[in-house]
Amino acid sequence: MTKNIPHFPPHQDLQAQNQYAYDEIPSDLFVKAPLDQRKSEEIGTPSVSFWKEAFQRLIKNKGAMISLVMLVLLIALALIGPSLNEFSYREQNLAHSNMPPKVEGLEWLGFNGQNSAGVDQYAERDVQINYWFGTDEFGRDLWTRVWKGTQISLFIALVAAFLDLVIGVIYGGISSFYGGRIDNVMQRIIEILMGIPNLIVIILFILVLEPGITSIILAMVITGWVGMARVVRGQVLQLKGQEFVLASRTLGASNPRLISKHLLPNVMGPIIVTVMFTIPTAIFFEAFLSFIGLGLQAPLASLGVLIEDGYKSMRYFPYKLIFPALVISIIMISFNLLGDGLRDALDPKMRK
Amino acid sequence: MKRYLLQRIGFMLITLFIIVTATFFLMQLLPGTPFTNPEKLTDSQLAILNAKYGLDQPVAIQYIQYIGNLVQGDLGYSFQHEGRTVTSMISDRIGPSAFIGLQALVIGAIIGLVLGIVSALKHNSLLDYGSVTLAVLGMSIPSFVFAALLQYYVGVKLEWLPVALWEGYSSTLLPSIALSVTVTATVARFIRSEMLEVIGQDYIITARAKGLKENQVIVKHVIRNALIPVVTMLGPLAVSIMTGTLVIEKIFAVPGLGEQFTLSILVLDYSVIMGITIFYSALFIFVVFVVDIIYSFLDPRINYKGESA
Amino acid sequence: MSETILTVDNLHVAFKTQTGKLTAVRGVSFDLKKGETLAIVGESGSGKSVTAKSIMQLLPAATTEVTKGDIVYNGKSLLKMSKRQVTDLRGSEISMVFQDPMTSLNPTMKVGKQIMEGVQRHEQLTKAQARNRALEMLKLVGIPQAENRLDNYPHQFSGGMRQRVVIALALACNPKVLIADEPTTALDVTIQAQILDLMKDLQKKTETAIILITHDLGVVANMADRVAVMYGGKIVEQGTLDEIFYNPQHPYTLGLLQSMPKLNEDRSQPLLPIAGSPPNLATLGEGCAFAARCPHTMAVCHTYTPRDTVTETGHSVACWLQDDRVAGSRDLVETGSPS
């Protein structure tokens, strides 16, 4: 057995525990010297506010940060892109139809003005001006149309997300605030709505309302708010029963204080995250509807309309599909990554 | 259990009834008439057609008739295709859709499970980052964009697989792959986060403390427990596949239900739109129901009241 | 009875965290003898669970590092063993019972199966034999109608019954050492007593040595032969039950004792919770970890870490008050009690 291991106390060689020689410690240190109160307060973990902590977590998330930059960039392009050249999104020029993309200096990237047969259309048709993203069959500038379309798609998505938010917060708030029978009925309604595939409802409503920006937004909101309502209700119910709310109530915290200090930080997180995921869903639905022919009417363009147009002539003019497809994909990816990042940053479960 | 089942079925029927009613009255609001080129028809011809389809009756009567027929599985006649019943159109078209849909589900589930499990086991490794990135791409890129690109590169450029022909097994591949992307991504993300969650549970430490070998712990405790909730994804996945078929069948010319639906929307074939809507909704409700039942068998904590213990 | 089975020697355990390195255990040493019960007490966050889990090597390998020290079981260093050898020991020689019985059993596996799994891992038994063992164990820990309960799932048991199952699981292979990490903290008071009695009973039958981790001194008084008091990742005082309870030498131990309601003492004496909060392990440097909360803090305490010293009555304390150079009163109680 292990005879060489001493029993108690385990360490005879006490000097080895620390680096310094114990006998050399000056004896005048052995007088009472309590820490002052301020210093001892500092010893506990510093309490950083929830939002600051969340923000720090978010900026550490590379994917989310890159996405944020991409989104800012795309939104900027959507706003100013159409005015960066002299073309408008609706102006037709049949002489310049189906021009391939050409950018001075980016020929090696494929922006060389050659069609799929390798013939330089700009030389052949003696076109002096460069169309950066090419033109469609009516000779409309695709650069302008793509950014105009991005603008419209984002507009539709943002308005839809905002309406979802308003309806969802009101519905979820009322449902959870009143509770009891009202909550019960309101929940049954939600359950039924959840039982129906969203897209079917959206399609039916578009058919009734006739395609257009407003009707697309309305159709999406008709089912879209349900998710937000559930999130809000869940959060409020959870908070209502929590001790700190009861505690601050009994301690006489005023309602505004209760709401701003406790309810808001806890409800805001999930709401922001839900909005972040609603936006790409809305962009997807808009594009989807356009693709099956229920989207905006020409000459209006949205990303979905452009993808649909591009798809139809993909075989011979693949560039018409690729640019809007790229833009919509980047938008979707960025919103999803940013949503993921926000969820991770705001998840109260991660709070220590 | 019996009581719970009956309650659930009752609720399903109510939901379905509401959907049917809402769809019916929405259809009444639709612009235009159900017949192509009504201008060319004389009034008497129109009257004959209206009488034939019961459109001369008051809406309330039409509604009661529709419900009555529906109970017997009769969804009425197509307005565009002389003499075709909607029911027969659905049953003719459901085969290809079901085939590419199920095939997509299988492909997506297998790849997604493998990706997600490996990803969680090698958490924070390059492999993990890789499959997380793939999953984000798969969730984000719209299926029809992916399908169009797939068709262009694999079909048109490389000519590996048929582009848009419905002939033989190979023609089911591209549509199934296009449909499976969302499934793969969803499943991979879901199982990864489930696995990570389970790995952090106390009972996994208990399993290790028993002296089980690491692969026993992973297979018998982690993966087993992480797989159970994957079943609940079947509902959303069914919707995503259903949604996907609407566009993907159009792209690859699959003679399926989705293509029929988009066609009918373009020509405003009301009774077919309605019939397929009801069919899709019923299918979805049914899938969710079956998933709940399966889940209650897989997870012993769920009792038949549908509440966790 | 006096043979040492497990030795923890100057153990240091550090975690890699997002904010940097965090040393949660900073020099823990104790011996465990066959059949005895050693209680480890201390506030939450003092490193009790980390100590226990490092003995079982159950800490996440990717983020954990034993930076110094050793753990010796039966003469062999656990830290130098292969992974395979360690898993062979887990559950058969050294077992562990965890704090929360609600979460420490697999919710989707029948409890019988969960016990059998461990048994079959360590012993060459047929399925029927393993099932028999599981049944025996359930009976041993006092689960009524054990035959029927084998095929039940964890959620079909109450908290107390679940903890009995966990104990059955831990003892199924007759381990030499049982580490119980706050086994009753999550249970009702009446159930707590039952579980502790059960553990005492079983220990008599099986001669298992127990490391009982708790922050409840009442539990300690009931169960322990020896007591180790932990603070800030260190054992600050260690000795027999009587020594620690009736002759505490460390201000923190005294504080703990004073914050405890005592069953057999005058209730009129007020409870004295220890003021202040536990130290932040990430920023803790040289000096006594308790200095910020100690009523006796001296200048030396801020800069030098006190070493273990052995008192006249034979227990070990890490506190500068033990030093000969201390000027003034060394009486803990006189200055420690309220005026």
Ligand SMILES: Nc1ncnc2c1ncn2[C@@H]1O[C@H](COP(=O)(O)OP(=O)(O)O)[C@@H](O)[C@H]1O
């Ligand atoms: N896996 C881990 N990673 C990082 N820090 C940990 C980990 N486990 C425990 N800790 C930290 O170690 C310290 C001691 O924890 P623990 O041993 O659980 O305390 P207790 O005495 O309550 O059982 C705590 O500050 C805790 O935050």
Ligand code: SF4
């Ligand atoms: S070393 Fe100093 S601060 Fe620490 S317990 Fe002893 S007297 Fe108190």
Ligand SMILES: [Mg+2]
């Ligand atoms: Mg602990």
